[in-house]
Amino acid sequence: MILERTARGIRDDIAAGRLSAVDVCRAALARIEQLNPVLNAFNHVAGDRALARAAEIDRSRASGDTLGPLAGVPVAVKDNLCVRGMRTTASSRILDRFVAPYDATVVRRLESAGAVIVGKTNCDEFAMGSSNENSAYGPVRNPWDQHRTPGGSSGGSAAAVASRSVMVALGSDTGGSIRQPASFCGVVGLKPTYGRVSRYGLLAFASSLDQIGPLTRTASDAALMLGVLAGPDPADATASPQPVPDFNAALTGDINGVRVGVPRAFVTDGVSDVVRRAFDDALDALKRSGARLVDVELPHARYAIPVYYLVATAEASSNLARYDGVRYGYRALAAAGSALGLQEMYSRTRDEGFGPEVKRRIMLGTYVLSAGYYDAFYLKAQQVRTLLRQDYDAAFEKVDVVAMPTSPTPPFRLGEKTDDPLQMYLADVFTVSANLAGLPAISVPCGFGEQLPIGLQLTGRLFDEAMLLRIADSYQRTTGWHTQAPAV
Amino acid sequence: MGAPLTIADVERIAALSQLELTADEKELFRRQLADILQYAEQLQAIDTSGVPATAHVHARVEMERRDEPRESMTLTDVLANAPESDPDAGLFRVPRVIAG
Numbered sequence: 115m116i117l118e119r120t121a122r123g124i125r126d127d128i129a130a131g132r133l134s135a136v137d138v139c140r141a142a143l144a145r146i147e148q149l150n151p152v153l154n155a156f157n158h159v160a161g162d163r164a165l166a167r168a169a170e171i172d173r174s175r176a177s178g179d180t181l182g183p184l185a186g187v188p189v190a191v192k193d194n195l196c197v198r199g200m201r202t203t204a205s206s207r208i209l210d211r212f213v214a215p216y217d218a219t220v221v222r223r224l225e226s227a228g229a230v231i232v233g234k235t236n237c238d239e240f241a242m243g244s245s246n247e248n249s250a251y252g253p254v255r256n257p258w259d260q261h262r263t264p265g266g267s268s269g270g271s272a273a274a275v276a277s278r279s280v281m282v283a284l285g286s287d288t289g290g291s292i293r294q295p296a297s298f299c300g301v302v303g304l305k306p307t308y309g310r311v312s313r314y315g316l317l318a319f320a321s322s323l324d325q326i327g328p329l330t331r332t333a334s335d336a337a338l339m340l341g342v343l344a345g346p347d348p349a350d351a352t353a354s355p356q357p358v359p360d361f362n363a364a365l366t367g368d369i370n371g372v373r374v375g376v377p378r379a380f381v382t383d384g385v386s387d388v389v390r391r392a393f394d395d396a397l398d399a400l401k402r403s404g405a406r407l408v409d410v411e412l413p414h415a416r417y418a419i420p421v422y423y424l425v426a427t428a429e430a431s432s433n434l435a436r437y438d439g440v441r442y443g444y445r446a447l448a449a450a451g452s453a454l455g456l457q458e459m460y461s462r463t464r465d466e467g468f469g470p471e472v473k474r475r476i477m478l479g480t481y482v483l484s485a486g487y488y489d490a491f492y493l494k495a496q497q498v499r500t501l502l503r504q505d506y507d508a509a510f511e512k513v514d515v516v517a518m519p520t521s522p523t524p525p526f527r528l529g530e531k532t533d534d535p536l537q538m539y540l541a542d543v544f545t546v547s548a549n550l551a552g553l554p555a556i557s558v559p560c561g562f563g564e565q566l567p568i569g570l571q572l573t574g575r576l577f578d579e580a581m582l583l584r585i586a587d588s589y590q591r592t593t594g595w596h597t598q599a600p601a602v
Numbered sequence: 603m604g605a606p607l608t609i610a611d612v613e614r615i616a617a618l619s620q621l622e623l624t625a626d627e628k629e630l631f632r633r634q635l636a637d638i639l640q641y642a643e644q645l646q647a648i649d650t651s652g653v654p655a656t657a658h659v660h661a662r663v664e665m666e667r668r669d670e671p672r673e674s675m676t677l678t679d680v681l682a683n684a685p686e687s688d689p690d691a692g693l694f695r696v697p698r699v700i701a702g
Contacts (some may be wrong), residue, residue, distance in 0.1 A: 215679040258668030308659050322658045352658075420642040431619065438620070440694055445685035455696045470630075473621055477612070477631055478638060480619045494645050496655035501648070503656060517623035526653040536637050576659075 116141045117278040118599070121187045121335045124281060125228075128186035131175065135186030135230065139168035139478075141557040142188035142232050145279045153255050155264075155322065157193045158201050164188065167230045183342055190274045190283035193234035194241050194273050195326070196315040197221050200231075204317045205249035206239045208437050208444045208467030218315020219347045220284060220326050227342040235270030235283060239469045240434065241291050241319045243267050244541045247532055248471040253527070256298060257600040258566055262525040265295030267542055271329045272299035276567075277602050282339055283329045288319050289422050290520075290545025292327050293557035297520035297569025300559045300598065302586065303329045304336045307577045308552035309354035311340075312347035320429035321352075322551040323422075331596050333558060333586035337361035340579060343492030350468035356577050364580035369588045370404030372581070375513030377412045384543065386523045388563025393519045396560040396570040396589070400517075403588055410509040410516060414502045415547050421502065422546035424495035431479030434472065439463030467498040474535060503551045510575050515585060518544045520569035544571060554579045558586040559595035567595075607636040 116124070117139055124222065127133040143161050150156050163279060171186045191197060194204040196214035198221075203209045214484035217225075224231065238248040246254040246269030254269040256262040257277040264273045268285030272295035275283050287305035296303025304327045311326045328339035341361045347353040376397065381390075397401040401407055438460050439445035446462035448454040468476070482491035509516055522543055531538040548555035553573050570589070574582045590596055612632045616623045660697065681687040686695035 139669065212683055215675055215682060218658050225647040348667050354660065355665075414648075416650065417645060420645050423638065424642055424645075435620070439685055440696055441680075442683035443685070454697055456699050457620075459697050460620045461616075464620055465622045465624075465627075468621075470627075473619075473623075473627070474631060474634060476619045476621065478635055481611075481615050481635065481639075484615070484618060490646070491639075492640060493655055494648075494650060495642075496640070496657060497650035498645055498648055499656040500653050501650070503659070535634050536641055539638070550656075 117145055117281070119218045119281065121184065121281040121330065123340055125183065125185050125187055128171065129175065134166060135168035135171035138186055139164050139188055139230050139232070142280055146232065149279060152260065152602065153257060153273050153277060155235055155254050155270040155277070155279065156190070157203060157205060157236050157251055157270070158234045160200055160231065164230050164232045164282060164368045171228055171230070182226065182228030183225060187282060188227045188232045188280045189224055189230050190233060190271055190280045191221065191231055191234045192237050192268050192271050192283070192285050194237060194286055194317040195221060195284060197231060197234070200234060202234065203318070204240045205237050205251055205256060206468065206472070207250045210250070210444060212442055216315065219312035220343050221315060223342055223522060228446055232280060235268070235274055237270055238267035239472050240317065241267040241286055241288055242430070242471050242475055244290070244294060244538055245531065246270065247528065248469055250469060253528055256525050257602040258300065259525070261527055262554045262566065263298065263528055265298030267291040268329065269295045272296050272301055272303065275331060276300045276600060278599060282335055284326060285329050286316055286324055286326050287549065288323045289426060289549050292329060293520050293545050293555060293571060294542065296329055296557040298525040298567060300567030300595065300600070301329055301331050302333055302336050302559070302596065303327070303557045304340060304579065304582070305548060305555050306340060306344065306367060306579055307554040309352050310554070310577065310579065311343045312350040312353040314347055314349035317434040320426040321433060322429060323426055331402055333556070333583050333590055334365055336556070337365055337583045337587070357391065359580055361580055361583055365587045366584060367588050367591055369400065369585050372405045372585060373408050373513040374400055374405045375410035375509050375516040376410050377410050377516060377518065378417065380412050380415045381518055384522045384540070385508040385519060386563070389519045389522060389568055390561060392561030392568040393570060394409070397517060399584070399589060403592060408513050410513055412505045412509060414498060417498050418502060418547045418550060419539055419543055421495045421498045422550060423478070424491050424541070425499065426482050427475040427479035427548070428492050429479065431476045432546050434476055435476035437464065443467065449511070471535070499550050502547060506518065506551050506553060508577055514574070514581055516573045518571045520544060520571040524563045524568055535543060548573050552576060554582055556582040556586050558589060561595060596600065606637065607632050
């Protein structure tokens with residue numbers, strides 16, 4: 115079946131004339147149409163546009179043009195990324211009718227590489243959530259168990275890749291939003307180093323933490339995608355001028371002598387038995403492939419959750435001030451026969467347009483930045499953020515990567531944590547550190563517990579995605595977890 | 603800090619956030635924000651004296667580009683998503699700002 119293939123394989127077959135991009139696109143669109151009533155992974159599907167672009171790829175091949183590295187590969191894009199002429203809602207009522215007037219840099223790069231964007235995937239509203247239940251368009255369902263969450267916030271992208279609707283998708287990751295849904299859906303999710311990929315055209319949540327990255331089924335496809343996405347961008351001053359290596363060259367299959375750090379003391383409380391078992395088995399597998407396991411300490415990692423929720427919400431409260439009902443998006447209307455003043459229009463628009471989690475985070479962020487609380491909460495969090503970075507610096511003197519489970523538990527049930535925001539936040543315990551320290555991190559499928567996927571997370575040095583991809587690729591060559599497909 | 607969050611606190615934050623909350627929302631957020639802030643109090647136990655703040659991981663990298671004029675979005679594109687606008691004048695419309 116076409117959709118079981120990797121992006122690399124599809125691209126090569128299209129380039130060699132063994133497959134047509136239109137046929138691949140049709141297969142993806144049919145699968146999406148079949149599954150969307152069940153999974154709700156897509157907010158909107160752009161079938162005609164996708165078929166037209168696929169036809170262009172087939173024409174360029176027929177006329178002998180050199181095809182890009184993603185030629186004819188169908189890609190799903192998280193709905194917080196701008197695609198010109200396409201609705202871009204961030205799964206928020208406040209942007210329900212927003213049509214992006216420009217392309218995100220990542221979208222431009224994907225399309226220049228020949229990728230075919232098939233639609234926009236569901237997510238938590240403004241990427242705020244760990245279960246995809248904070249979407250104005252309803253939750254996404256986990257392809258492995260429809261009563262469970264696919265994780266969040268890039269739940270739609272993860273479900274689309276896991277359900278063999280597309281081979282690859284884009285997500286964004288502020289505190290784990292690529293890696294945790296990848297773990298919950300049994301796919302690969304890569305959060306690049308902060309600055310590796312331009313954020314231009316990503317609807318901002320927390321600007322010092324947000325990063326765009328790929329969800330794929332193989333580390334090899336993640337390397338292919340990152341090579342297309344990475345690089346400096348005049349439109350984003352934080353997109354780094356660091357040279358982009360050939361990530362494909364990292365896929366040597368050899369991890370002999372690689373040092374894998376294991377923060378045993380941190381990976382204890384709250385980790386379920388099935389996750390612990392899968393994690394230990396994954397470490398054993400790495401060891402059998404020649405990796406050396408080394409104990410490391412991350413003494414401040416246990417504070418990462420409070421630090422993250424203070425820093426991220428502070429930044430969010432500022433970023434989301436732009437949604438005021440004036441230049442774009444929803445505007446509250448006055449009751450018949452009355453008029454709203456400007457202030458009233460702002461506050462009513464925002465109350466009606468934002469969902470509860472977004473309001474909660476704007477309120478929390480506003481509070482921690484307000485006079486009298488700034489030093490005690492926001493500044494303190496930023497100082498502990500420094501200590502956390504120093505923990506990683508010390509660890510990386512001894513090891514090449516740090517290994518942890520991606521999530522302390524397998525996917526939880528829909529509705530299980532919605533009444534208790536703090537419990538939901540604690541689900542991010544192993545993912546938020548990488549964002550706070552700006553480090554690249556990958557989640558790779560490493561087993562199942564009660565038929566639910568479990569992910570292994572590897573965190574690397576700044577700008578050393580190559581090492582993560584090398585280890586994840588090697589691991590996938592010796593294990594078959596990523597080849598198992600949900601029965602959906 | 604330390605003092606419990608009151609409804610008046612929530613109303614003050616809501617006003618700063620430009621959010622008009624219902625009575626139910628105020629009570630819900632008072633409880634939930636109090637829980638989260640209480641959880642965050644654990645940071646107070648860490649000695650951070652002399653520790654610099656991290657606002658941004660690449661804060662020391664200077665990023666500059668030439669200040670050259672480039673094409674920007676057209677007025678039509680800019681106004682296309684506005685809830686209310688006057689495309690001929692090239693303006694967004696807002697409710698009356700000054701009474702009278």
